[in-house]
Amino acid sequence: MTHSLTIARPDDWHLHLRDGAMLTAVLPETARHFGRAIIMPNLVPPVVTGAQAAAYRDRILAALPNGMAFEPLMTLYLTEDTDPADVAAAHASGLIKAVKLYPAGATTNSASGVSDFNKVRPVLEKMAEIGLPLCLHGEVTDAEIDIFDREAVFIDRVLDPIRKATPGLRVVMEHITTANGVDYVKSNDKGLAATITTHHLIINRNHILVGGIKPHYYCLPVAKRETHRQALRSAATSGDARFFLGTDSAPHTDPNKESACGCAGCFTATNTMSLLAHVFEENGALDKLERFTSRNGPAFYRLPVNSDTLTLTKQDQPVAFPTKIDTLDGPVTVFDPGFPVHWSAP
Numbered sequence: 001m002t003h004s005l006t007i008a009r010p011d012d013w014h015l016h017l018r019d020g021a022m023l024t025a026v027l028p029e030t031a032r033h034f035g036r037a038i039i040m041p042n043l044v045p046p047v048v049t050g051a052q053a054a055a056y057r058d059r060i061l062a063a064l065p066n067g068m069a070f071e072p073l074m075t076l077y078l079t080e081d082t083d084p085a086d087v088a089a090a091h092a093s094g095l096i097k098a099v100k101l102y103p104a105g106a107t108t109n110s111a112s113g114v115s116d117f118n119k120v121r122p123v124l125e126k127m128a129e130i131g132l133p134l135c136l137h138g139e140v141t142d143a144e145i146d147i148f149d150r151e152a153v154f155i156d157r158v159l160d161p162i163r164k165a166t167p168g169l170r171v172v173m174e175h176i177t178t179a180n181g182v183d184y185v186k187s188n189d190k191g192l193a194a195t196i197t198t199h200h201l202i203i204n205r206n207h208i209l210v211g212g213i214k215p216h217y218y219c220l221p222v223a224k225r226e227t228h229r230q231a232l233r234s235a236a237t238s239g240d241a242r243f244f245l246g247t248d249s250a251p252h253t254d255p256n257k258e259s260a261c262g263c264a265g266c267f268t269a270t271n272t273m274s275l276l277a278h279v280f281e282e283n284g285a286l287d288k289l290e291r292f293t294s295r296n297g298p299a300f301y302r303l304p305v306n307s308d309t310l311t312l313t314k315q316d317q318p319v320a321f322p323t324k325i326d327t328l329d330g331p332v333t334v335f336d337p338g339f340p341v342h343w344s345a346p
């Protein structure tokens, strides 16, 4: 039986669009379904200043195909040299909606990130004062910490001390992958939220490693064991306003993924809304999908909910998603959930 679900148009609160030929190829994949997205600033070189963010926003809008509507919500990449006054001016003009903190070396293109958190204290204090959210890649980088423990250790050693030292700082824990992340968000009332990706609702670490290594399931933070995936599903499908969608759709070309040292990132922009409808239906929570994709994020970012809608349709035949997107830089593999999906999006 065919049936459909109409929701307020979704937004993506954590997205990598890259630049140049890659930007041109992947932007329509997001703009087809999403009204807005928080644009990650981890270009090479990173988007550090307000002027760089304005120029990047213009390149994104120039790459948008005619007839497509999409609003990029820009962010600045926090470095130890970031000027609090530049951040405040970029916020006051409406240009940026958040600042992104990457611990130096934690993930793709994070070399310019923060090593000494005391050096960014004046920026964080300014952000608390003006209500500008801090988005965090929440993993420690210490060589002696096991990669599967890096998110939990970050919460204890870095995040909780930062929040205690900077009252009023509004924080989004990006792409949480653990029950520890879910519990930390839930144990705090105000000014703390988390994004959850589509792929972390679907895969656990077995999907990456059992039966041969699957480079297209490798991302950071790396998927954890099944109990953590279940905790993420419960949080996402609960309707709790503190959890919302950030796909972390992160395109890398196939040669860069299928390599002896493969890049981290899953490309999910193309089929995210179909996969989420499947996941929410499986958890008996289709009625909560709109909160996760379209309502909780705007509420946290103090923006209006999109006024138009997206209709998802359940069909008898599984949807045939493209397996790859062609770009002038090379092919990018679309995330394969590993099961048939019957929800289609326009």
Ligand SMILES: NC(=O)N[C@@H](CC(=O)O)C(=O)O
Pocket: 016, 042, 107, 108, 109, 137, 218, 219, 220, 221, 248, 250, 251, 264, 265, 266
């Ligand atoms: N998530 C990833 O595995 N990769 C992201 C970076 C990030 O969000 O950490 C990327 O830029 O490729």
Ligand SMILES: [Zn+2]
Pocket: 107, 137, 174, 175, 220, 221
């Ligand atoms: Zn990240």
Ligand SMILES: [Zn+2]
Pocket: 014, 015, 016, 040, 248, 250
């Ligand atoms: Zn990301």
